[in-house]
Amino acid sequence: MKNEKILAVTGASSDVGVALLRRIGSRYSAIAAHYRHSPERLEGLDRELGGRIVPIQADFADESSTQAFLEQIAQKGLMPDHFVHLAALPLRNVKFQKSSWQDFEQELSVSFRAAVLCSQAFLPHMAKQRYGKAVFMLSSYVVNQPQIKYAAPYSSVKYALLGLMKVLAAEYAEKGVTVNGVSPSMMETKFLSQVPKLVVEKNAMESPMRRNLLPEDVVPALEFLLSDGADCVTGQNLAVTGGN
Numbered sequence: 001m002k003n004e005k006i007l008a009v010t011g012a013s014s015d016v017g018v019a020l021l022r023r024i025g026s027r028y029s030a031i032a033a034h035y036r037h038s039p040e041r042l043e044g045l046d047r048e049l050g051g052r053i054v055p056i057q058a059d060f061a062d063e064s065s066t067q068a069f070l071e072q073i074a075q076k077g078l079m080p081d082h083f084v085h086l087a088a089l090p091l092r093n094v095k096f097q098k099s100s101w102q103d104f105e106q107e108l109s110v111s112f113r114a115a116v117l118c119s120q121a122f123l124p125h126m127a128k129q130r131y132g133k134a135v136f137m138l139s140s141y142v143v144n145q146p147q148i149k150y151a152a153p154y155s156s157v158k159y160a161l162l163g164l165m166k167v168l169a170a171e172y173a174e175k176g177v178t179v180n181g182v183s184p185s186m187m188e189t190k191f192l193s194q195v196p197k198l199v200v201e202k203n204a205m206e207s208p209m210r211r212n213l214l215p216e217d218v219v220p221a222l223e224f225l226l227s228d229g230a231d232c233v234t235g236q237n238l239a240v241t242g243g244n
Helices: 015-027 039-048 063-075 101-128 152-175 197-206 215-225
Strands: 006-010 030-035 053-057 082-085 132-137 177-184 237-240
Touching (some): 006 015, 015 215, 030 039, 053 063, 063 101, 082 101, 101 132, 132 152, 132 215, 152 177
Parallel strands (some): 006 082, 132 177, 177 237
16 A cells, blocks of 8 residues: 555535545545536635645536546546545435436436446556545435435436445455445535425434534545545445434
8 A cells, every 4th residue: 555645536626525625635645636616615625735636627417528537637647546426416306207317317427427437447546556445425315214205316326326336346355445335314515505495404303313414424434434444344335324
């Protein structure tokens, strides 16, 4: 294992991404930080971390933009030792009958296709050096929780990511690479900007903790799966649900 590790994070400018980098960013020599918009969040964070962050813009809804993102990582010498996939569309509260196939396609492109293409680029590099860690952001929807209504595209893609994580964990375990997931329940972030306030409040009241999660509640699970203490943990989906 290298002494100076490189981290790649998709959706790095999200609330969770910023909280994660603020907590663990100083442990890496360089961070390839994907963003779609809001580069200013990463610029401010980079100043806090002493210039470790390399912001790379990409729209994962566009395959060519995703490929260009991966090409930039390779060209800049930023092939990662650790990879965290956070990229996702904001959660929408829409009945299945009113969800178009395009809604499913967009979710698949941003969350699932990006995970596939990034994993195809990063995991062989990790396997070659016999060390690496990948973590996918999943959802409490895939840990036997009661399914929320009106989120068919989002929930379907999280199940696809869960399957991908399990398969990659099995395929890369003997090569020194771990692949895991973290499944939080509802978090109070901009990700909920399109969800009715009453739905968010109802979820908080039904939680044993009587509140929704914050990014700071979930980041420690990501931190653990990237740590040396998780070297023998792979193929696991770590639920962070506040008691649900």
